[in-house]
Every structure is written in structure tokens, then in C-alpha cells.
Amino acid sequence: MLTATRIELRGVTQHSDYPDGVMAECKLDKLNVVPxxxxxxxxxxxxxxxxxxxxxxxxxxxSGAIRVINLESQTLIPTPLGAIPAELVTFYEDGQLDGVFPLNGHIGFGWTEAEELKLARPFTFSFSFGEVTAKIINVRFYPTGEVKSLTLWSGETVKLTTPAGIFPARAGLRLHRSGALASFEPAMPIAIRTPIGFVQAYDVDALTMAGDQNSVRFDEAGRLTHVATSGDIIIASESSDTHRISSRTCLALAKDIPVKLAIEIFFDGDQVTIDSGEVCQTFSLTDTRFVALPDIDTVSLGACDLGCDSCSLG
Structure with a gap:
């Protein structure tokens, strides 16, 4: 038995260790029941x-505390949302539940994402802002037990009632500890009313495997704090000349090929910070005017963006 963790394990066939000898991960070939x-x-x-x-x-x-358990078979895990079947479970260092993954197939040669998706089933969760029904990759929780985020399968969309209106969302959503909606990823470019005027919110580079960081974010009171877009922001103020912040750039390894990155816009009181990845500037809302000129390649967007006639959201 290996005891370099807080538990004794039987049948360890492979393992890697931290520099001090504590086991980092392992493979097993014997049954172990882990509390x-x-x-x-x-x-x-x-x-x-x-x-x-x-x-x-x-x-x-x-420290030796359990971080991840890849389960022998799908197992019902008790959570604040009710029992959720899981093939993989993650924990905080103090032992509290961090995340539940209903499926854990290894996508690659011999097993495709499409095959894994066929095994996924939809779940329905009730939140203060309404019900969400979707096939999920994972649910994550705060250390104190409240729901932290949902990550959706690629191609899944849900209709969300947000402080800014009702919009279709993809990729995932995050909640505050209070249960209020903290952020979501738009499933299509949407016009959001912001302190600098309407902005087309959509991040073409959004990570579709994580629901924790999203393009549209709110504080607990429902005030908009962040939006991501692509295109140009024209800034004019009494104290400086008019200038432009653009999402267009060239990558270091392909300087002859222009690309568009997301522009992130942060709102904090009477200030707005605009970050293109190359330029980051903060402006006062009281003496500055802004015009957002969107430039989002709709040709590369998903089927949800092609029209509403066949949209399952209704």
C-alpha cells in the first residue's frame, strides 16, 4: 500500500510525485473505497x-488531500442542486466539493467528441433568474457550497433572463454566491446597452470548455461590469485628440496575416477601461464620448446565429 497521501491506496501501478515525495497522481488496478x-x-x-x-x-x-477522482463507473453525487451522476469529481483542498463532470471520456484518436456527446443527457436546474436546461460538461461550486458555474457542451444554447435582457447563451454561465447571474457567453452577437452606448457583445475567441469567464458580466446588484466585443472603439474627449482602439492586430509568428482579438471593456463607477490586448487605457465617462464599431465575422458563427426560424429556443 502507498501512504504518501492522506489515504492508503491498494494496487498503485503508476504514480508521479511532488518534489517532497507526496503523490501527485496515480493509476490503480485494485478496488479502493475512498471516503x-x-x-x-x-x-x-x-x-x-x-x-x-x-x-x-x-x-x-x-498536502496529500484529494484533488480529482476519476470514478470506476458513473456515480450519483449529492450536490446542492440534487444528486448528479458523475464520472469525475473534483475537490477543494479542504475536501469540499469543487466540480462534478457527468462524463469523462478522453476525446482523441478512437473516440470523438460527437460520440461522447451522444452519451450526454440534458439536466434542468432552477436558479433565481429562471430554469436552465442543457447538456452540461460540468457544474462547479464555491467552497461554501453555492453553485459557481455551469459549462455547456459545444452546440448547446440556453435562453437566459439577464439584467440586460433575455438572450441566448452558449459555453456557460457563472453565478455569484448569492445566486444572482454573474456572467454569460452570448450565443450570437447581441446589442447590450452600456455606459458608453450600445455595444455588440460577442467573443469569437471564447473558451467553450469553461463557463467561469464570460463576455458579459454583472455585479451582484445586476450592474454591467464587463463586455467583450470585436471591432473598433472611437474615443473623443475634451482633453485629448480623437483616437481609435482596434481589435485588429497581427500575431508575432504571422505578421502578414491580420487577426481580430476581443476588445474587453470594463466599467467601474464613472470610469471605463478598454483593453485590446495590445493597448489598455482608462477613461472618464464624464468628459469622454465613445462610438463602438463592431466587426464580427458572422460567417464563422454557429448555426444559432444564422437565423431564428430553426432556433430551438423558440
């Missing part, structure tokens, strides 16, 4: 198949 804050769980130990090849059974924090 957790979610109850007793069984890490993966049987011969891998096409979905589970190369999967580690468990990983740990440097």
Missing part, C-alpha cells in the same frame, strides 16, 4: 477501454 465529503467513492481501477485509455485514477494536492 470523501460526497460519500464513499471508487476510483477507476479496471482495464481501460476506448473511452478511458490513459486516464489517471486520482490526483492530489501537495
Amino acid at each position: 470523501t465529503s460526497c460519500g464513499d467513492l471508487i476510483p477507476h481501477y479496471t482495464e481501460p477501454d476506448v473511452r478511458t485509455k490513459d486516464a489517471k485514477s486520482m490526483s492530489f494536492y501537495p
